[in-house]
Amino acid sequence: MWDRLLTDCHVATLVPQPGNPLGAFPNAAIGIADGRIVRVGKRAELAGFRAKEVTALGGAWVTPGLVDCHTHLVFGGTRANEHAMRRAGASYEEIAKAGGGIASTVAATKAASTDELRDSARRRLHALMAGGVTTIEIKSGYGLDTAAEIRLLNTAKAIGRDEPVRIVPTLLALHALPPEALQNAEDRNAYVKMVAEEMIPAVAKLGLATSADAFCETIAFTPQEVERIFTAARANGLPVRLHAEQLSNQNGAALAAKYKALSADHLEHLDAAGAKAMAAAGTVAVLLPGAYYALNEKKKPPVQLLRDHAVPIAIATDCNPGTSPLLSPTLAMNMACTLFGLTPEEAITGMTINAARALGLAHDIGSVEAGKAADLAVWRIADIAELGYWIGMPGPERRIFAGVDA
Ligand code: NIG
Numbered sequence: 001m002w003d004r005l006l007t008d009c010h011v012a013t014l015v016p017q018p019g020n021p022l023g024a025f026p027n028a029a030i031g032i033a034d035g036r037i038v039r040v041g042k043r044a045e046l047a048g049f050r051a052k053e054v055t056a057l058g059g060a061w062v063t064p065g066l067v068d069c070h071t072h073l074v075f076g077g078t079r080a081n082e083h084a085m086r087r088a089g090a091s092y093e094e095i096a097k098a099g100g101g102i103a104s105t106v107a108a109t110k111a112a113s114t115d116e117l118r119d120s121a122r123r124r125l126h127a128l129m130a131g132g133v134t135t136i137e138i139k140s141g142y143g144l145d146t147a148a149e150i151r152l153l154n155t156a157k158a159i160g161r162d163e164p165v166r167i168v169p170t171l172l173a174l175h176a177l178p179p180e181a182l183q184n185a186e187d188r189n190a191y192v193k194m195v196a197e198e199m200i201p202a203v204a205k206l207g208l209a210t211s212a213d214a215f216c217e218t219i220a221f222t223p224q225e226v227e228r229i230f231t232a233a234r235a236n237g238l239p240v241r242l243h244a245e246q247l248s249n250q251n252g253a254a255l256a257a258k259y260k261a262l263s264a265d266h267l268e269h270l271d272a273a274g275a276k277a278m279a280a281a282g283t284v285a286v287l288l289p290g291a292y293y294a295l296n297e298k299k300k301p302p303v304q305l306l307r308d309h310a311v312p313i314a315i316a317t318d319c320n321p322g323t324s325p326l327l328s329p330t331l332a333m334n335m336a337c338t339l340f341g342l343t344p345e346e347a348i349t350g351m352t353i354n355a356a357r358a359l360g361l362a363h364d365i366g367s368v369e370a371g372k373a374a375d376l377a378v379w380r381i382a383d384i385a386e387l388g389y390w391i392g393m394p395g396p397e398r399r400i401f402a403g404v405d406a
């Protein structure tokens with residue numbers, strides 16, 4: 001006896017078949033028990049099975065619950081002022097160098113109480129959940145010392161408590177230099193050393209993060225500094241990921257691949273050597289069209305290069321106060337299609353199975369197949385391509401987490 005039978009639906013299983021990249025299964029039904037999918041099959045075939053609850057979905061489309069694999073959801077304040085500054089012509093780099101940017105969010109985060117941090121992050125979480133998200137990665141990175149980073153990771157954990165959502169916390173170990181560190185070589189070195197020798201071991205010991213991230217960029221950290229952090233992360237049992245090639249080519253993608261990174265993210269300035277290294281390492285390319293859009297960037301990530309090298313492509317909101325105040329996963333998919341040239345199938349794959357891969361969770365989530373968590377989204381649409389088509393579409397009609405409407 002199953003717990004639940006979802007029937008009278010079309011399923012985008014995300015188990016690709018020849019000529020059917022989404023593994024679309026029309027006139028289907030899904031059996032669920034103990035929060036997991038036990039069977040996906042033809043509606044008529046599954047009609048004979050007994051279930052405690054039968055839900056007829058009236059011809060809706062079912063997808064895996066959406067996976068937002070790159071966010072900076074927990075922060076104090078906003079950076080609405082920078083939106084205005086950019087309209088007046090200032091660039092992200094100029095704003096950062098003038099003390100705005102990440103540093104201003106670090107200050108606002110420090111000033112916020114833990115309750116305020118939790119409540120504002122939860123409001124953003126609810127918006128993303130209403131858009132169909134059932135799994136979300138949340139980075140720290142606005143603390144910049146060990147205690148402050150631990151506070152952010154604990155807050156990320158706390159907002160998931162009692163909520164029907166899976167939170168995947170990441171220690172963003174190198175995001176910006178703390179303002180009190182003068183920008184000289186000695187202070188930089190001391191900060192990177194502290195992160196490698198104190199922050200990473202402390203966070204790993206507490207089990208507060210499932211991976212470590214860094215920002216490799218001229219206005220952030222050098223490849224050599226990132227390498228020290230990657231070495232420390234791996235030694236402490238944490239897989240790595242990297243903000244790479246966002247504003248310039250630092251060969252960050254190849255560096256990430258060298259450390260078998262789960263993902264390299266942004267990638268506007270990725271070159272062929274980087275793509276090749278990512279393919280060999282199985283590193284997922286996470287594209288973040290919200291940041292490209294908000295910064296009004298002109299250089300697009302080389303999508304064809306990623307396809308040519310068969311690098312899996314994921315899409316995420318990058319929800320953060322500075323470069324991507326984006327609270328809609330389906331708008332991220334739409335932007336990935338319109339701005340970056342992804343096909344609707346690639347965009348849907350990018351927020352489901354490939355995003356699950358980027359989090360190292362593809363064994364558990366990201367597709368509709370027997371054995372995986374019954375995290376699903378039910379969409380009142382006639383054509384699955386509508387997910388990348390509407391601009392500002394409402395969320396799914398039903399959001400199912402571990403088999404239960406939530
Ligand atoms: O993914 N690139 C670095 N990190 C964020 C931006 C963070 C911020 O500006 O507050 C990003 O775009």
Ligand code: FE
Pocket residue numbers: 070071072243318320
């Ligand atoms: Fe980011």
